[in-house]
Amino acid sequence: MSDKTLVIIPTYNELENLPKLLPEVFSQEENINVLIVDDNSPDGTAEYVEEEMKNNERLHIIKRNSKLGLGTAYIAGFKYALENGYDYVLEMDADFSHDPDEIENFLREIQNQDLVIGSRYRNGVNVINWPMSRLLLSWFANLYTKFITGMPIKDATGGFKCFRRQVLEAIDLDEVKSNGYAFQIEMNFKVWKKGFRIKEMPIIFVDRMKGMSKMSKKIVREAIIMVWKLRLKSMFGLLK
Ligand SMILES: Nc1nc2c(ncn2[C@@H]2O[C@H](COP(=O)(O)OP(=O)(O)O)[C@@H](O)[C@H]2O)c(=O)[nH]1
Ligand SMILES: [Mg+2]
16 A cells, blocks of 8 residues: 555635646645645635536545634644545645745655755755845744744755655644644654654745735744743653
8 A cells, every 4th residue: 555645725715826726736646635725715716626626536625604814724624634545635825925845855855754844045055036135034933933042944944845654643633722823833842852864955935926925024033932832841751
């Protein structure tokens, strides 16, 4: 029985991107399944996916009533992946910032790792078309995270990743409360603290061409605080 792979894609108003993205993801490998986690997108993203599901049994959806954040979307997706027996679980954005052609590289690397992170900062800066302000914010957020937590990861806020199911089984998913960048940092930190094998694989991140970014000041503030919470919890043995 070959390994089962699930690509989880959280969506909020991504109707402009999915019709082109989904065929490209499915064409990567015949046993890839895709789970969309949609937060009641006003643009009809969920309706489109449900229509596509009629002709594609490898496409699945979790529909949530309101915009609850990227982090909780992934937690819902991780639980789905564990319940449905998937071996490898990928995180991927819906806006082509993450290249579907990298999926085969993740699946090759995960054979010898527990978590593979698509890294924009492993070999210099591999980000295209982001405004300088956004790039500086992301770059310094990662320096700050590394300095406070001591975590040996250059791109701790990146959202293109591949987990081995054993890793998700070992983390108390109900304890992961953060959203946005904080969620990525929190997951990486818990995986690292549990001693799992982590590898940063260089990727090129391209700013979205269609649709709007959901990035907000609230997301940045949450990440700044989360980093200290993680450090203090791990210092006092309170990390779950
Ligand atoms: N389900 C869900 N998806 C979200 C939410 N916020 C962002 N996303 C999705 O998460 C991915 C990354 O968001 P994006 O706005 O591109 O973030 P950016 O690349 O940091 O600007 C995209 O696929 C979004 O549609 C949310 O609250 N709920
Ligand atoms: Mg994006």
